Amino acid sequence: ANKIISMINQKGGVGKTTTTCSLAAALSLKGKKVLLIDLDPQANLSQSLGISDFENNIYQALKGESEISPIKVMNNLYIVPSSMDLNALEHEMTNEPGREYLLKELLASIKDNYDFIIIDCSPSIGLIALNALSACDTFIIPVLPHHLSIQGLSGLAGVAKKVKSRINPKLKLEGVLITQFSYRKVLHRDVQNALKKHFNGRLYDSTIRENISLAEAPSTGMDIFRYAPNSNGAEDYLKLCEEFLSKQ
Amino acid sequence: ANKIISMINQKGGVGKTTTTCSLAAALSLKGKKVLLIDLDPQANLSQSLGISDFENNIYQALKGESEISPIKVMNNLYIVPSSMDLNALEHEMTNEPGREYLLKELLASIKDNYDFIIIDCSPSIGLIALNALSACDTFIIPVLPHHLSIQGLSGLAGVAKKVKSRINPKLKLEGVLITQFSYRKVLHRDVQNALKKHFNGRLYDSTIRENISLAEAPSTGMDIFRYAPNSNGAEDYLKLCEEFLSKQ
Ligand SMILES: Nc1ncnc2c1ncn2[C@@H]1O[C@H](COP(=O)(O)OP(=O)(O)OP(=O)(O)O)[C@@H](O)[C@H]1O
Ligand SMILES: Nc1ncnc2c1ncn2[C@@H]1O[C@H](COP(=O)(O)OP(=O)(O)OP(=O)(O)O)[C@@H](O)[C@H]1O
């Protein structure tokens, strides 16, 4: 596939990191070779996979201070960790020509070594998010089934449209995923129906139920399949992975 | 009191907007005059209170293009709405001397008209967050009782310490609030105990339970007390308000 995917939504706490980590782990268990890029200065993805050594991180690679050298997490799963210094990137690159292409350039030389590269983004629409949208083939938007979570989607769509027309003509929406979904709640079903109408075939049929194991797993440094293989979280992300693969 | 309070946590989706909106509404019902500042370009706070006209927004006031002119939401409750343009502020102010003091300057002339001014922040630690921490007397940190939510607290504490020593010597932590808390979940109790040890007397005894009414209210443009006065959300935020006032 050699596909690069950004996990993006400027709304906070919608499950970007949890979905990046869980989908990547599921893909690697199915024999796909996956590289993760942690573009969030909070480094939640790196922490969730037990990485505490941020030696060769994505900030140094974007600045050209070091080669990209992924850390092996487990069979078929690699990561380039984050750094707090990413917070400074936006300022440092103010006058850099083509500053939106830094990540695309970086990934070009290693893209063919992986089936999928998945980029976890921070909750913002700044230079870092623009780099992700410029470098990727498609993007996934996780959402909570809440009003505030769907409010910002038109803003994100507007940015994606500009990136597509000016920087990355092949950019497409991979899918929209509802996380922490409970079929019993009227609000959740209402939001699901609204998203179905708005995104047509791009809303995943698979939804992710609320599951405490997903909130516990990051403290162990293990993905959901290693931490709680029989949990609802593992079951739901496996289903998502199968639906995702069926659409490749 | 004439107190300015920032609601801040770079972790996304922890309840910053919900707490700003609900605490402010509770304070206004108790006869306090409250001004809200929506510093998040997503404008979730403005939307939650039914404001759709962003004429006199905080971006224009920070740029000096217009006077600050709050919109009345209801008795004792006013708001200066957000603007998408806030995303550009960081770049536009790159070379502005004392760019962290813009908000402090703006609020100085109106501070005495209100008992409390509460600033809702976006999930980031950039120029906008620095303006909030420079302008406020104290700050409140909402957290989810999850591992990922407490990971970033040391980063936030580090930034607050620098602001205190270089820009705003009076800056203090008002309190830490656990949202979407369920006493039955072991993870939640573990996180609560860890926060109690770490923050000493600054962790609020009051916690906010998960309550679907809080996620529904924003679509109506009403705060929780007008939308669902008998809900757990209204009860919990009323208790928080009383604990908050007892500590003034
Ligand atoms: N299905 C789920 N059930 C229970 N908890 C979940 C679920 N998905 C995510 N969480 C928890 O909810 C919180 C938010 O999820 P996560 O950090 O993945 O969101 P995010 O969009 O990456 O946040 P940010 O905007 O800060 O980057 C985390 O503490 C995570 O552990
Ligand atoms: N106690 C609660 N029970 C149920 N839902 C809640 C509760 N508190 C907040 N929510 C919902 O959870 C989501 C996240 O809350 P909110 O938007 O207030 O967080 P935030 O920290 O302001 O997010 P951001 O980082 O994007 O600014 C919202 O959809 C909100 O409606």
Ligand SMILES: [Mg+2]
């Ligand atoms: Mg994240």
Ligand SMILES: [Mg+2]
């Ligand atoms: Mg918010």
